[in-house]
Amino acid sequence: MNNSMISAMVSMNAMQQRLDVIADNIANVDTVGYKSKDTSFEDVLTQVQGHHKDFALAGRSTPSGYTMGFGTRLASIVENLAQGSHKETGNPLDLAIEGNAMFAVQGNGGIAYTREGGFHVSPDPQNAAYVNLVNNQGYQVLDRNNNPIRIPANAKVAVDGAGQVLAETAAGRNVVGVLKLAELQRPEGLVKMDGNLYMLAAGLTEAQVFEATQTDPTQLKSEVQSGFLEQSNVSMSDEMTKMMEVQRAYQLAARALSSSDTMMNLANTMRG
Known part of the structure; x- marks a missing residue:
């Protein structure tokens, strides 16, 4: 399985976890004294991959390498203890x-x-x-x-x-x-x-x-x-905005996974 598929799958799993937290906040928008939750994420196994030595030309102003990662994962769930109305x-x-x-x-x-x-x-x-x-x-x-x-x-x-x-x-x-x-x-x-x-x-x-x-x-x-x-300190408008952001990110990750699968199928067809 190539890096692009791993990155897309890991990111989709993280987006699903964030969506679960948002859904929990929305479900408790009318719960007395409820405190909303937020999520933070971190990169998974990010590393810098060096370019071929031919790229190391005199006068190059950018680093001779590129960042390679495997998506993001849920790092923590934080309680927002701000006072509600x-x-x-x-x-x-x-x-x-x-x-x-x-x-x-x-x-x-x-x-x-x-x-x-x-x-x-x-x-x-x-x-x-x-x-x-x-x-x-x-x-x-x-x-x-x-x-x-x-x-x-x-x-x-x-x-x-x-x-x-x-x-x-x-x-x-x-x-x-x-x-x-x-x-x-x-x-x-x-x-x-x-x-x-x-x-x-x-x-x-x-x-x-x-x-x-x-x-x-x-x-x-x-x-x-x-x-x-x-009352609950959940802001419905904020949670709906976050939900749309997560849905868009999930769609992009799913599209990346689909594109990666298509490329692998093409590569397999070209063999022999």
């Missing part, structure tokens, strides 16, 4: 963050982080006098001490800009917990999980990925907005 819902337990912080919940494998703030209350199976604050997957929302936030049953709940969860009962209004707002410092230290959740990469600690502001409320640069939900 906020949509008003009127529900006091729908929370959006103005800033780069993330909520913390108790996931199956440990503490998970998310920008999706569509919370609600769920009965506490161990104590009927309380309810737990949970996310849409049923995971308990954590406070600054990594403890689940529990609210007296039948209390009227509100959340202020600092993340304080206020419960109003017949006895008065009290702070029952303060949301953990982990302000992101190193996005590359997070690993994307199912359900719009992120977890720390293996071997990393919170102090290595998040800023220390969660232990000092006065230093927080983020603010909680109650009654709002953060």
